[in-house]
Amino acid sequence: MPGYELIGEEEKQAVIEVFEKGGVLYRYGLNDKRQNIFRVDEFEKKVAEKVGSKYCLCVCNGTAAVKLGLIALGVKAGDEVITQSFTFVATVEAILELGAKPVICEIDKTLNMDPIDLEKKITNKTKAIIPVHMAGVSAKMDEIMAIAKKYKIPVLEDSCQAMGAKYDDKYLGTIGAVGAYSLDIGKIITTGEGGLLVTDDQKIFQIAREYSDHGHECNPNLPRGEDTRTIWGFNYKATELHGAIGLAQLKKLDYILEKQRANKKKLKEELENISEIEMREIPSKCCEAADTLIFFVDSKEKASKLAKIMVSKGVGTKNLPDAINWHFAGTWTHIFYSYPEYSGRNLEEFWPQSTSYLRRAVAIPIMVNMTEERIKEVVKIIKNSIKEVKV
Numbered sequence: 001m002p003g004y005e006l007i008g009e010e011e012k013q014a015v016i017e018v019f020e021k022g023g024v025l026y027r028y029g030l031n032d033k034r035q036n037i038f039r040v041d042e043f044e045k046k047v048a049e050k051v052g053s054k055y056c057l058c059v060c061n062g063t064a065a066v067k068l069g070l071i072a073l074g075v076k077a078g079d080e081v082i083t084q085s086f087t088f089v090a091t092v093e094a095i096l097e098l099g100a101k102p103v104i105c106e107i108d109k110t111l112n113m114d115p116i117d118l119e120k121k122i123t124n125k126t127k128a129i130i131p132v133h134m135a136g137v138s139a140k141m142d143e144i145m146a147i148a149k150k151y152k153i154p155v156l157e158d159s160c161q162a163m164g165a166k167y168d169d170k171y172l173g174t175i176g177a178v179g180a181y182s183l184d185i186g187k188i189i190t191t192g193e194g195g196l197l198v199t200d201d202q203k204i205f206q207i208a209r210e211y212s213d214h215g216h217e218c219n220p221n222l223p224r225g226e227d228t229r230t231i232w233g234f235n236y237k238a239t240e241l242h243g244a245i246g247l248a249q250l251k252k253l254d255y256i257l258e259k260q261r262a263n264k265k266k267l268k269e270e271l272e273n274i275s276e277i278e279m280r281e282i283p284s285k286c287c288e289a290a291d292t293l294i295f296f297v298d299s300k301e302k303a304s305k306l307a308k309i310m311v312s313k314g315v316g317t318k319n320l321p322d323a324i325n326w327h328f329a330g331t332w333t334h335i336f337y338s339y340p341e342y343s344g345r346n347l348e349e350f351w352p353q354s355t356s357y358l359r360r361a362v363a364i365p366i367m368v369n370m371t372e373e374r375i376k377e378v379v380k381i382i383k384n385s386i387k388e389v390k391v
C-alpha cells in the first residue's frame, strides 16, 4: 500500500486548499467561486504528461475506468472479452456489467496472461483483450500486442496495480488502445477511491468521458443545464478532492517507485539463491512498480504452511495465498456457475497451469518505508520459515 504509506501533510494541505479557495467539491462550474482552479482537470493533465498519453480521464474508481474503456472500445452484450485467470475480480465484473462474456486465459510464470493460451481463446466474438499487469509487473506485451494486431482486436491494459511501471521504455497502460489505473487504498498512489483512464485515441476518450457523465458533451458554448448529448451514460465522475489528493500523491510517485525498486532488489538478492524457491518471471528488463515480491514453492500445501509460519513470525503475505479467492478465477463459482459449461464443476480444472502457479505462490509486500534492519529481518524470517516447512 505504497501511496497510503506516504499519506500526510501534503495531501491534507491540498484538501484544505480546496476549502480555502471556494470549497467547490464538484469538478465543473462555479468558476468565480473556485477562483478558476480545477483540480481534477489539472490531475488528468499531469497524469497524461507523466505516462505520455494524449488523454486522461479521472473517475470515481478503477473498476469504472476498466468498464468505461470497454464501453469506448464498443464492447456490447453477447460479446466475448478475454482476460487472465489471475486478476482482481473487478476486471471480470467490468466485463459482466456490459452483458459481455468473460473468457479466462491461463497465466504463465510471469503470473500474467499467457500469450500462447490467449491465441487459443480468440473467437469471432472476441471484442477486446485485457492483459492485467499484476502486482506491478508487466504482461508479455510484445507477444500480446502481436496477437491482438493479427486478429485486429483492441487491447485494454488493466494497469490498476501498476501505475508508473514500464514495459521497456513505455509506461504500462499506454501500450494498448486504452489503459486503466486504480487509486484505491492498496494501489501505487491513492485517493481512497479513484480511477484513471488513459488513451491516445480521441474517440475512446470522448466516449468514456461522456459516458462517465450522463452523456454530457461539455459543450464550451453552453451552460451545463443546456449541454448537448448524443449518448446516455452513467455517473462515474471524480470530485475535486480526488483531484487535489491525486496531485499531491502524484508528486510522490517517482519516490515511491525508486524506494520500492531498491527495497525489492535487496530482498530479492538475498532470497534468489535459496534452492527451495523459484522467483516469478519478470518479462521486462526494467521498471516494474516493485510493490510485491512473488516466488513459488513446490506444492500448494507448502505454500500455505509457509505463509502461516511467516505470519506467525511477523511477515504477512499480500494476496497470495491469503486473498487468492478474490484474485483467481478458479475460485469464482459465484460468477462462472451461471454459464452451463462451468456449472457445478471444479473451476480450477479449467485453468490447470494457472492453478499450479497460483497455488504454489507466496507474495511478500514491499514497503516504501522499509529500513535496512527491517529488510534484513524479513529475509531472516523468510529463510527460517522455509527451513521449518521442509521438516
Ligand SMILES: *Cc1c(COP(=O)(O)O)cnc(C)c1O
Pocket (backbone or CB within 6 Å): 061, 062, 063, 064, 066, 087, 088, 090, 091, 132, 158, 160, 161, 182, 183, 184, 193, 194, 195
Ligand atoms: C484494484 C483493481 C481494480 C479495481 O480498482 P478499484 O479502484 O478498486 O475499483 C481493477 N483491476 C485490478 C487488477 C485491480 O487490482
